Amino acid sequence: MPEAEAEAKLTVTNQDGITVVEFENRKILDELTINQIFEKLNELADAENVPLILLNFRKVEHLSSAALGALITLNKKVGQRNGRLVLANIHPQIYEVFKITRLDKVFEIRGTTQEGLRVFR
Amino acid sequence: MSFDRQTLPHEVVIPSDLHVARRVEEDILRAVASVGYSREDRFAIRLALEEAIVNAHKHGNRSDPTRTITISYAIDAHRVIVRVRDEGGGFAFRTVPDPTSPDRLSVPSGRGIMLMRAYVDGIEYNERGNEVQLVKKNTRVSGLRTEKPEVHP
Numbered sequence: 001m002p003e004a005e006a007e008a009k010l011t012v013t014n015q016d017g018i019t020v021v022e023f024e025n026r027k028i029l030d031e032l033t034i035n036q037i038f039e040k041l042n043e044l045a046d047a048e049n050v051p052l053i054l055l056n057f058r059k060v061e062h063l064s065s066a067a068l069g070a071l072i073t074l075n076k077k078v079g080q081r082n083g084r085l086v087l088a089n090i091h092p093q094i095y096e097v098f099k100i101t102r103l104d105k106v107f108e109i110r111g112t113t114q115e116g117l118r119v120f121r
Numbered sequence: 122m123s124f125d126r127q128t129l130p131h132e133v134v135i136p137s138d139l140h141v142a143r144r145v146e147e148d149i150l151r152a153v154a155s156v157g158y159s160r161e162d163r164f165a166i167r168l169a170l171e172e173a174i175v176n177a178h179k180h181g182n183r184s185d186p187t188r189t190i191t192i193s194y195a196i197d198a199h200r201v202i203v204r205v206r207d208e209g210g211g212f213a214f215r216t217v218p219d220p221t222s223p224d225r226l227s228v229p230s231g232r233g234i235m236l237m238r239a240y241v242d243g244i245e246y247n248e249r250g251n252e253v254q255l256v257k258k259n260t261r262v263s264g265l266r267t268e269k270p271e272v273h274p
Contacts, residue, residue, distance in 0.1 A: 029171055030139055062164070064171050065236055069229030076227065093164050100239045101232050102221040 008036035012044065018120050019044055020113070022056040028063040038070040042077060051083035054116045058089040068103060075107060084108070088116035129202060132193040137182040137207070142174045145192050149203065152196050158259050165240035166201055169255050172233035173205040181207025181251055191252075200242075201257045211250025 009024035021041065025033060045051040055071075071087075078085040086108045090098070098104040110116040135141045150167055158166070174190065182188035191206040220231045238244050243256035 030143065031175075062167060062171075064168070064175065065230075065232040066175065068232060072227060072229045093161065097168070097236065101235065102226060106226055 008033045008040070010037060010040055015117060017052060018117055019048070019051070019053045020056060020117075021053060022058065023060050026059055026061045028060055028067040030064075031066060034064075034067050034070050038074060041074050045074065045077050045081065045083065048083065049081070051078050051081055051085075052120050053078060053083065054086045054088055054113065054120075056089050056113055056116075057087060057091065057094060058113075060094060061091060063094060063097070065101075068097070068101060072103070072106065084120060086110060086116040086119050088113050129193040129195040129204065131195065132191065134189050134191050136186050137178045137184070137188040137190050138186050139175065139178055142178065142190060142192070146170055146174060149192075149194055149196070149201075153201055156196060156198055156259075157261065158201070159261055162257060162260055166203075166255075166257050169237045169240045169244075169257070170203055170205075172237050173203070173253050173255060176233050176253075177205050177207035177209075180212065181209030183209070199259055199262050201259075202254065204252055204254045206247075206252035209251050211247075214246040214250050214253075 011022040011024060013020045013022075021044065023037070025037070028034060028037065041053070041055075044053060075085050088110045089112060090109060095104070095109070098107065098109065108119055110119060133145050135145060146167070149170065150163060153163055153166055174192070177190045178184060182190065188208040192203065193206075194201065194203040196202075214234070217234050218225055218231060220226070220228065220235055225231065237253070237255065241255045241257045243254070245254045246252065247254075
């Protein structure tokens with residue numbers, strides 16, 4: 001089955017009260033995958049009084065503008081609940097997409113998971 | 122590069138269905154890889170093609186699976202040309218809002234065309250606005266990197 005049609009996969013762990021989510025899909029392109037991923041992420045944001053979420057992009061090699069839009073929506077939700085959303089381990093080619101769209105100014109982005117976790121302290 | 126009517130050697134007409142469209146996208150990417158484009162070029166082509174296809178389906182064809190998307194392309198060692206046409210009435214491609222303006226940064230949509238422009242060497246629409254042509258040069262041959270928009274601090 002082409003990966004674009006594979007089920008959206010996330011690995012969710014908790015590290016010192018921070019919800020760490022690692023994307024398992026290499027490509028976050030199609031609407032179905034994006035909807036599945038962000039439905040889960042929005043559930044995680046809703047589950048905590050003050051959502052503290054780190055998104056680990058280590059395995060992500062491609063994402064679309066629709067995925068950027070879903071991230072913006074998630075970021076707004078987390079902000080409205082006085083939480084914090086950090087993005088980490090973004091591949092340089094993907095990070096360039098954030099820079100081109102100036103979304104590197106909207107999101108808190110760190111190079112590694114450890115650097116990302118330090119943001120919450 | 123002008124949007125001429127040069128016929129491209131490959132043409133596929135598919136229903137407006139993103140799953141079907143992605144199979145064509147993968148065929149194109151495989152062909153591009155086989156000719157020796159760099160990973161960076163393939164990333165750019167995939168990103169731009171994905172945005173063009175999604176725009177054709179969602180905006181041009183209003184997600185109507187009874188409509189069609191026509192994808193035509195030419196691939197050689199020097200450049201890739203892809204055209205994506207939908208059956209919609211077209212849109213005002215000359216007046217797309219800037220998604221990087223401060224009042225639009227928090228808007229979830231509207232970045233597809235900007236990303237296409239950033240990642241290919243040429244982008245043009247037909248007069249009606251329902252067909253886009255993307256041209257990406259092989260940087261291994263041309264030695265030139267696609268100029269990305271300047272990033273201001």
